[in-house]
Amino acid sequence: MSINETFIKKVFERVVEYKPRLAAFMDEDDDMFDVRELANNISKTYPWPIGVEIRRLLSGNMEDLNRGRIDQIFKTIERTMQFLSYVLVIQLLEHKLKNDLEIPDSFKKEFTRRFTTTTMGNFVWLIRSISDIMVKNDITPFMEEMTDIFNKKFMGKLDFWTPQRNELGHYQINLSDEEIEVRCHEYMDLLGDILADIAFVVKYPLVTITEIQLIKPKREDVHYLHNMLILNSASSSFIGKDGDFNQFTDTHSVILVKSIKNAADAFLNLSPLIIDTHSEKMESREKLTKLKKDVYLYSKWELKKGVLHYIGTEATEKPDMRLVSFYDNLVKEYKEIMSVFSLEEELQNG
Amino acid sequence: MDKSPFKFLDSYTRNDSDIFFGREKETEEIYSRLFYSNLMLIYGPSGTGKTSILQCGVANRFSENDWKPLFIRRKGNIIKSIGQELDKIAIHPVPESKGNVERVYSLYLDYLIPVYIIFDQFEELFIFGTQSEKEEFVDFVREVTKNSDYNTHIIISIREEYLANLSEFEDGIPDLFQNRIRVEKMKKKQALQAIEGPCKARGVKLEEGVAASVISIITDESGAIELTWLQVLLDRLYKKASGRGGEITIKMSDVEGLGKIGDVLGSFLEDQLKKMENGDEGEAVLKTLVSSDGTKKQLDIKEIREALITTGHNFDDGKIKDIVQYFVNVRILSDKDENGRYELKHDSLARKVFERLTLYEKELLEVRHFIEHAYKVFEARKVLLSNEDLNFIQPYEDKLILSHELNDFVELSKRESARKKKRKRVVFASIAIVLLLIMTAFTTWALIERGKAFKQQKIAEKQKNFAEEQKGIAEEKKEELAKKNIALDKAKNEAVNAKEIVENELYHSIKNSLSVAPLKMNVLYMEGWKNVSNGYT
Numbered sequence: 001m002s003i004n005e006t007f008i009k010k011v012f013e014r015v016v017e018y019k020p021r022l023a024a025f026m027d028e029d030d031d032m033f034d035v036r037e038l039a040n041n042i043s044k045t046y047p048w049p050i051g052v053e054i055r056r057l058l059s060g061n062m063e064d065l066n067r068g069r070i071d072q073i074f075k076t077i078e079r080t081m082q083f084l085s086y087v088l089v090i091q092l093l094e095h096k097l098k099n100d101l102e103i104p105d106s107f108k109k110e111f112t113r114r115f116t117t118t119t120m121g122n123f124v125w126l127i128r129s130i131s132d133i134m135v136k137n138d139i140t141p142f143m144e145e146m147t148d149i150f151n152k153k154f155m156g157k158l159d160f161w162t163p164q165r166n167e168l169g170h171y172q173i174n175l176s177d178e179e180i181e182v183r184c185h186e187y188m189d190l191l192g193d194i195l196a197d198i199a200f201v202v203k204y205p206l207v208t209i210t211e212i213q214l215i216k217p218k219r220e221d222v223h224y225l226h227n228m229l230i231l232n233s234a235s236s237s238f239i240g241k242d243g244d245f246n247q248f249t250d251t252h253s254v255i256l257v258k259s260i261k262n263a264a265d266a267f268l269n270l271s272p273l274i275i276d277t278h279s280e281k282m283e284s285r286e287k288l289t290k291l292k293k294d295v296y297l298y299s300k301w302e303l304k305k306g307v308l309h310y311i312g313t314e315a316t317e318k319p320d321m322r323l324v325s326f327y328d329n330l331v332k333e334y335k336e337i338m339s340v341f342s343l344e345e346e347l348q349n350g
Numbered sequence: 351m352d353k354s355p356f357k358f359l360d361s362y363t364r365n366d367s368d369i370f371f372g373r374e375k376e377t378e379e380i381y382s383r384l385f386y387s388n389l390m391l392i393y394g395p396s397g398t399g400k401t402s403i404l405q406c407g408v409a410n411r412f413s414e415n416d417w418k419p420l421f422i423r424r425k426g427n428i429i430k431s432i433g434q435e436l437d438k439i440a441i442h443p444v445p446e447s448k449g450n451v452e453r454v455y456s457l458y459l460d461y462l463i464p465v466y467i468i469f470d471q472f473e474e475l476f477i478f479g480t481q482s483e484k485e486e487f488v489d490f491v492r493e494v495t496k497n498s499d500y501n502t503h504i505i506i507s508i509r510e511e512y513l514a515n516l517s518e519f520e521d522g523i524p525d526l527f528q529n530r531i532r533v534e535k536m537k538k539k540q541a542l543q544a545i546e547g548p549c550k551a552r553g554v555k556l557e558e559g560v561a562a563s564v565i566s567i568i569t570d571e572s573g574a575i576e577l578t579w580l581q582v583l584l585d586r587l588y589k590k591a592s593g594r595g596g597e598i599t600i601k602m603s604d605v606e607g608l609g610k611i612g613d614v615l616g617s618f619l620e621d622q623l624k625k626m627e628n629g630d631e632g633e634a635v636l637k638t639l640v641s642s643d644g645t646k647k648q649l650d651i652k653e654i655r656e657a658l659i660t661t662g663h664n665f666d667d668g669k670i671k672d673i674v675q676y677f678v679n680v681r682i683l684s685d686k687d688e689n690g691r692y693e694l695k696h697d698s699l700a701r702k703v704f705e706r707l708t709l710y711e712k713e714l715l716e717v718r719h720f721i722e723h724a725y726k727v728f729e730a731r732k733v734l735l736s737n738e739d740l741n742f743i744q745p746y747e748d749k750l751i752l753s754h755e756l757n758d759f760v761e762l763s764k765r766e767s768a769r770k771k772k773r774k775r776v777v778f779a780s781i782a783i784v785l786l787l788i789m790t791a792f793t794t795w796a797l798i799e800r801g802k803a804f805k806q807q808k809i810a811e812k813q814k815n816f817a818e819e820q821k822g823i824a825e826e827k828k829e830e831l832a833k834k835n836i837a838l839d840k841a842k843n844e845a846v847n848a849k850e851i852v853e854n855e856l857y858h859s860i861k862n863s864l865s866v867a868p869l870k871m872n873v874l875y876m877e878g879w880k881n882v883s884n885g886y887t
Binding site for chain 1 (some may be wrong): 385386442464500502518806
């Protein structure tokens with residue numbers, strides 16, 4: 001079995017636990033399955049920011065065990081950590097705003113520095129710290145499986161990556177081809193373990209709310225028609241779906257839901273940390289060329305200019321997010337996060 | 351290794367990113383628009399570098415993990431070409447029985463990289479394609495773009511003269527025109543970048559004023575640059591500069607040495623033909639490689655030979671190969687593709703070759719193209735030339751020397767047309783006979799009916815006369831009766847009057863009688879008694 005096949009099989013088996021219908025792709029006789037279909041299904045069931053990196057990692061151009069593959073492994077694990085940490089930050093924020101929750105000063109002291117410039121190490125710190133706060137305060141994570149999975153062992157698996165990245169990512173050492181091959185095997189194995197551990201994320205659809213229409217027929221209750229894009233997809237031509245709910249979610253938002261059918265009942269709005277510009281009108285050439293239609297993840301806050309920066313999941317260049325129509329809201333939401341999780345003096349220091 | 355910073359008439363590819371300049375804006379817009387939807391339309395005049403923007407500019411905007419391009423030309427048939435191109439890079443071959451949509455999905459699974467199917471020079475489908483081919487193409491695009499699982503984008507690149515033809519696809523592909531961009535001719539500023547950028551990248555020096563002078567030579571009244579001219583000129587200047595050896599510098603004297611530049615491409619073509627031993631033969635070969643629309647056309651050696659026969663040139667394959675190779679060497683033709691087909695380097699060259707055709711040659715070319723097109727339809731759907739088609743061909747038949755297949759096709763069409771005509775005549779005669787018989791029968795029936803009608807008329811007249819007689823008698827009787835009635839009425843009146851008189855008289859007599867009654871009674875009594883006594887006597 002090739003390095004990819006081992007990885008794919010390991011992850012897919014765990015994905016099937018949460019998406020039993022995918023078992024159809026695995027024949028009882030293990031030799032019979034089409035590994036290509038398994039790879040495709042892994043990439044399209046994980047939330048888009050993670051799934052798209054898995055697709056790249058398993059793509060035909062990554063056949064060779066070289067530096068290119070190592071870079072893509074790092075990118076995949078980094079996006080995975082980024083996604084998980086953002087979900088946790090948002091959930092903690094929501095909980096704090098609705099409940100009487102004491103955020104430890106130790107967390108607040110570190111938060112400003114670690115959140116204004118995101119790195120792999122900071123993502124791990126966020127995951128560990130917020131998980132601790134949630135356990136101590138008996139807060140059930142939105143993705144309930146986190147309670148069991150985010151244990152010491154799992155945190156140890158996450159800790160592995162940052163020193164590796166620092167060592168290799170910054171090209172501090174030159175590796176021979178043989179050493180690169182060994183590392184590729186090791187990294188693919190560990191990445192496979194982590195993705196298998198967090199396979200529960202496939203249970204929670206990631207959805208962009210492009211529009212909400214209020215419907216109020218005569219002498220009937222109001223209901224809300226949601227136009228959604230499903231961000232668990234093989235391609236960025238995301239499938240559009242309508243949802244008619246008695247409650248509403250939030251416009252211009254990327255939300256994590258427990259089920260698409262009842263999206264408005266339980267959702268976590270990941271704005272301003274994960275945003276989608278697919279519904280944005282590109283009415284000017286400047287906007288057209290400087291802002292691609294894509295799903296973006298928050299990357300840093302530029303203090304001097306007071307500007308939010310993002311990285312695209314497909315678009316390779318940095319966007320000028322100030323051009324987006326709801327940018328002011330993003331800044332407001334970002335400042336809210338900072339004010340809740342930072343010490344006053346830390347905020348002032350930047 | 352060719353260090354030339356210029357591409358002559360070749361398109362730029364992904365590997366040419368270091369010398370690709372002047373199209374940054376268009377590249378960026380196309381790249382952005384590819385995120386809009388999985389279907390995109392690029393159009394513009396010929397020679398604006400659409401293919402280069404896609405093959406080099408856009409291709410380099412993507413990482414290799416996000417861009418699996420397939421550049422597809424129609425060649426003989428667009429559907430077959432799609433299948434061939436997909437099969438060429440497939441890791442897991444798809445059985446022949448499966449369609450192109452399955453092939454696309456399998457290709458995506460093979461690589462897990464978004465597939466970009468780029469239909470280049472798409473106008474060829476409208477110039478050479480059949481209706482069924484177009485319909486199959488529409489089905490393919492619709493199927494591929496509607497399913498996001500295929501992770502496949504379709505890009506159609508077409509010359510703007512043919513843009514309107516695409517509207518016939520709108521029913522099947524409603525979003526066809528929604529995501530589109532027009533690539534315009536380069537302006538001076540862009541052309542300057544296209545000269546200076548590549549030279550800098552490849553260490554070629556330009557004397558001051560060279561770039562501006564070249565641009566002034568090839569700028570038209572509207573300020574637009576003919577890109578093919580620019581490339582041909584720059585290639586010529588580079589060759590001259592590099593021929594001097596040492597550091598390559600293009601000098602102002604090189605530009606001045608170009609002399610008066612009129613039609614750059616036309617002159618280039620003329621020069622290459624003059625260098626041949628027999629330029630007329632070379633020209634004849636080139637003329638087979640243009641369509642009746644003046645666009646380039648792909649042919650293999652056999653097809654070139656057949657096309658040459660049409661224009662009265664009977665060359666053997668060896669001779670044709672030599673001529674073709676010469677044109678490949680002087681970069682007028684692209685080298686043969688995997689199907690052994692040659693074509694002119696650029697549509698701009700095709701236009702120049704087309705301009706060299708005489709009116710009669712153009713007509714012959716059109717007729718030949720017409721027959722070839724009809725033959726493809728015949729192969730696909732067994733539709734022969736119609737009578738009108740044959741009438742269109744007929745004036746050119748003496749000069750039109752066709753291949754066996756085309757000749758057989760025309761003959762078959764003629765036979766079928768003659769058979770149809772004969773069948774029509776038979777049917778017409780049969781109908782006439784039937785009509786005659788019907789008319790005769792109808793006339794006979796009409797005559798019989800007429801006789802019957804006469805008889806009936808006579809009877810009717812007799813009856814009428816009798817009736818009128820009876821009517822006369824009846825009227826007479828009626829008159830008599832009326833008279834009788836009058837008489838009767840009169841008699842009745844008289845009787846009534848008489849009765850009234852009698853009654854009056856009776857009344858008066860009674861009255862009188864009553865007044866003389868006592869006397870009369872006595873008289874009567876006496877008379878009575880007299881009578882009684884007389885009676886007894």
